[in-house]
Amino acid sequence: MKTEDLIAGLALEPGFPGPRQLERKLILWSGVGALMAALLTLLVLGPRPDMDQIAGVASFLGKAGYTLALAGAGLWLARRLGQPGARAKGPLLALSLLLVGGLIATVVELARIPAGERAGQLMGHSAMICPLAILGLGLLALCPAMIVARRLAPVRPAAAGAAIGLLAGGLSATAYGLHCAETAVSFLVIWYGLGVLATAALGAAIGARVLRW
């Protein structure tokens, strides 16, 4: 085909709508997945037993704040990585601050309690289940978000996939918080963090295949 004819064909649908629309779709569809994860958590696993007390709600909200911030960093990162020529410095800095801040809070919390209690504090009652549950629930947000993300134009598909996974993992960790009654900061940072990172790793593996264009 001649390039002039190609251009004539393409120019039938003009317009640069701007990345807002795509971003909204990403939020919408990962949100639908998160909602399903929340429903599944409440129906199958059940709400955390202290959800009817102020302390329980406060603990849930605090954890949700951190995991939603991780999801937000993932969304921001995905947006930048999906846009040729854009820099990802801002979201990467935000993500590092969240991770480093979390690790500092973990160390401070553990340093404050007697050495003998540290392992118990860190492991809680569900350390082995938590990351797996977050990864599993994360699939519900990861799949629709990845489908929308195919409209992005990532120069590094695996990295963009990891960002989508971070978004999905942050959302599913928030949903899982409806069930999980662990209150320790160290538990949140390490085990929720591990679940979110596992979802991001899965996102990277999927992204490397499906986000090519």
Next chain:
Amino acid sequence: MEDIDLQIQSLIALSQTGDKAAYGRLLALMAPRLRAYFSRRLQDPADAEDLVQETLIAIHTKRETYNPALPFAPWVYGIARYKLIDHFRRRGVRRHVPLEAAGEILAESDTEAGATRADLNRLLARLPARQRGLLEDVRLRGLTIAEAAPRHGYSEGAAKVALHRTLKSLSASVAADED
């Protein structure tokens, strides 16, 4: 190269309003630049032409990832470079594609649109000197708004507003000329 940037901004503004002819002109403006970019990096002209077409298609299908508030050149350059790397990968060639200044892709062209350049100078001449200076610094010389604002006596916030208005009036006057 200054002119081309402003031409592109105007054409994008027009395509956003659904102007097919402007969008076609934008793609047609890109084609010789992409051709020059790929021909320089590939031996076979047929390969280069394939990549020109692939890149034009990618510009089209991925156009919603372009943020019209940002310069166009880095976005197009990102796409062209990705397609070039992809081409080498498919051929099984391991080749490093160095990262160059994004502006290069607009500078590389076989043809120069003389007539539109004259049009553009006429348009630019209508702008007050201060606004024109700000626009040129931010859009063409790649300064940040924060860097460029004091050079023209603006605060950062005022510069943002002025820049927005300037681009708007520029594309409005282009639209008026087209009618």
